[in-house]
Amino acid sequence: DGGITQSPKYLFRKEGQNVTLSCEQNLNHDAMYWYRQDPGQGLRLIYYSQIVNDFQKGDIAEGYSVSREKKESFPLTVTSAQKNPTAFYLCASSTKGSGFGEAFFGQGTRLTVV
Amino acid sequence: AQSVTQLGSHVSVSEGALVLLRCNYSSSVPPYLFWYVQYPNQGLQLLLKYTSAATLVKGINGFEAEFKKSETSFHLTKPSAHMSDAAEYFCAVVPPGTDKLIFGTGTRLQVFP
Numbered sequence: 001d002g003g004i005t006q007s008p009k010y011l012f013r014k015e016g017q018n019v020t021l022s023c024e025q026n027l028n029h030d031a032m033y034w035y036r037q038d039p040g041q042g043l044r045l046i047y048y049s050q051i052v053n054d055f056q057k058g059d060i061a062e063g064y065s066v067s068r069e070k071k072e073s074f075p076l077t078v079t080s081a082q083k084n085p086t087a088f089y090l091c092a093s094s095t096k097g098s099g100f101g102e103a104f105f106g107q108g109t110r111l112t113v114v
Numbered sequence: 115a116q117s118v119t120q121l122g123s124h125v126s127v128s129e130g131a132l133v134l135l136r137c138n139y140s141s142s143v144p145p146y147l148f149w150y151v152q153y154p155n156q157g158l159q160l161l162l163k164y165t166s167a168a169t170l171v172k173g174i175n176g177f178e179a180e181f182k183k184s185e186t187s188f189h190l191t192k193p194s195a196h197m198s199d200a201a202e203y204f205c206a207v208v209p210p211g212t213d214k215l216i217f218g219t220g221t222r223l224q225v226f227p
Contacts, residue, residue, distance in 0.1 A: 004157075031213050033215060035217070040123065040219065041219060042120075042204060042217050042218055042219035042220045043158075043204065043217040043220075044217075045214065045215070045216065045217075048213070048214060048215075050213050056214075058214075088155075090157055090158070092157075092158075092215070094213075094215070102148075102160045102163065103148075103150075103158075103160070103206075103215055105157030105158045105159070106157050107156055107157050108155070108156065108157055110155075
């Protein structure tokens, strides 16, 4: 089935560690996104990518890094520079350009700092 | 910067009552507009989208939204609430000329029997 897959579903990180969240899609979408969700703040855009080997910072990129080496994959690394990483992280993909369509979301990764 | 504002972080209705969730956008040029729904601990699912065709957009689960340029609004409605409608609802915008999908802060809908 076509869709977007995030892994793991739950992730625990010790302070000072980097962790990488996986996002894979088989929808042949060009655009991919990472959002952070905190209670009462909605979804805030971390990074987005419109094409392989290119990505742009969103509104809260500090402390995060991404890569887009393959069209299907858009991993997010939460670095030790992110001071408050505990949150629910959502990945999405969509068509792009003037025909912007529905964004498909993964089931999310809940990251907790212990 | 282009954004959307959702008025009311919580809305409560009785089963069978009208649902009205408010969304206003900030742009002089009509953007693409969307409503998404999120059930607990899950990703988001598209309810409906406005892409400059008809101003009244019908979506899934009996929801619809009307684009009003004069009011810069895109409010979501459903004539009769069902218990299964209880969820969080997000309005989102893609500013013209970009592929940047921006979300509002969300409205949690509670439905009482």
